[in-house]
Amino acid sequence: MSHEIRSILYAADVSDDCERVLAYAIDMANRLGARLQVLTVIPDQREKSLIEVDSHVPQELLDQYHDARAVRVKQHIEAQVAAFYAVRADRAPQRPIAEVTVHEGDDVAELILEEARTGSADLILMASHGGGILIGLLFGSVVHEVMRKSPVPLLLVPIHGQPEPGAQP
DSSP states (O other): OOOOOOEEEEEEOOOTTHHHHHHHHHHHHHHHTOEEEEEEEEOOOHHHHHHHHTTTSOHHHHHHHHHHHHHHHHHHHHHHHHHHHHHTTTOOOSSOEEEEEEEEOSOHHHHHHHHHHHTTOSEEEEEEOOOOHHHHHHHOOHHHHHHHHOSSOEEEEESTTOOOTTOOO
16 A cells, blocks of 8 residues: 555535635645546436426426536636635645536535545545534544545544644644
8 A cells, every 4th residue: 555645536515614725635736746636516407306396397407407506516616716816926836636526415524525436546635624523423424434444544624723734833
């Protein structure tokens, strides 16, 4: 088993605080000279949409809406990456982000693990919202599921109270 980190999978969500975690992931990949893949999983709401509006909206328009939603999420993450480099123009990436991927699905942990396997990730990086172990055990948690099943190391970055990437302690 190699301990060299050549490929990092950042499993991102789109909450406001996660911009800082994305910046941390980019900074870490740059420092390690690793490839960074950003994955976001959004809930698949096609079935819910069909139940709520199926008699009012044609299926083709619902499909267009859901496809456009995935594109908007991807553009949002790409804009965050561009903003990271705009602020830090002196830090050209050693290796650019290989890919920003958005998947729709209900089993978020399994989609993250599958992406880690297919993308040959050496490390999975995720934000920790700090719900705690008890909350995770009672209600389930994507982080706990990935931690339990991941074949590679998992790095959790706390969202609350996190310092700016590159800041000195």
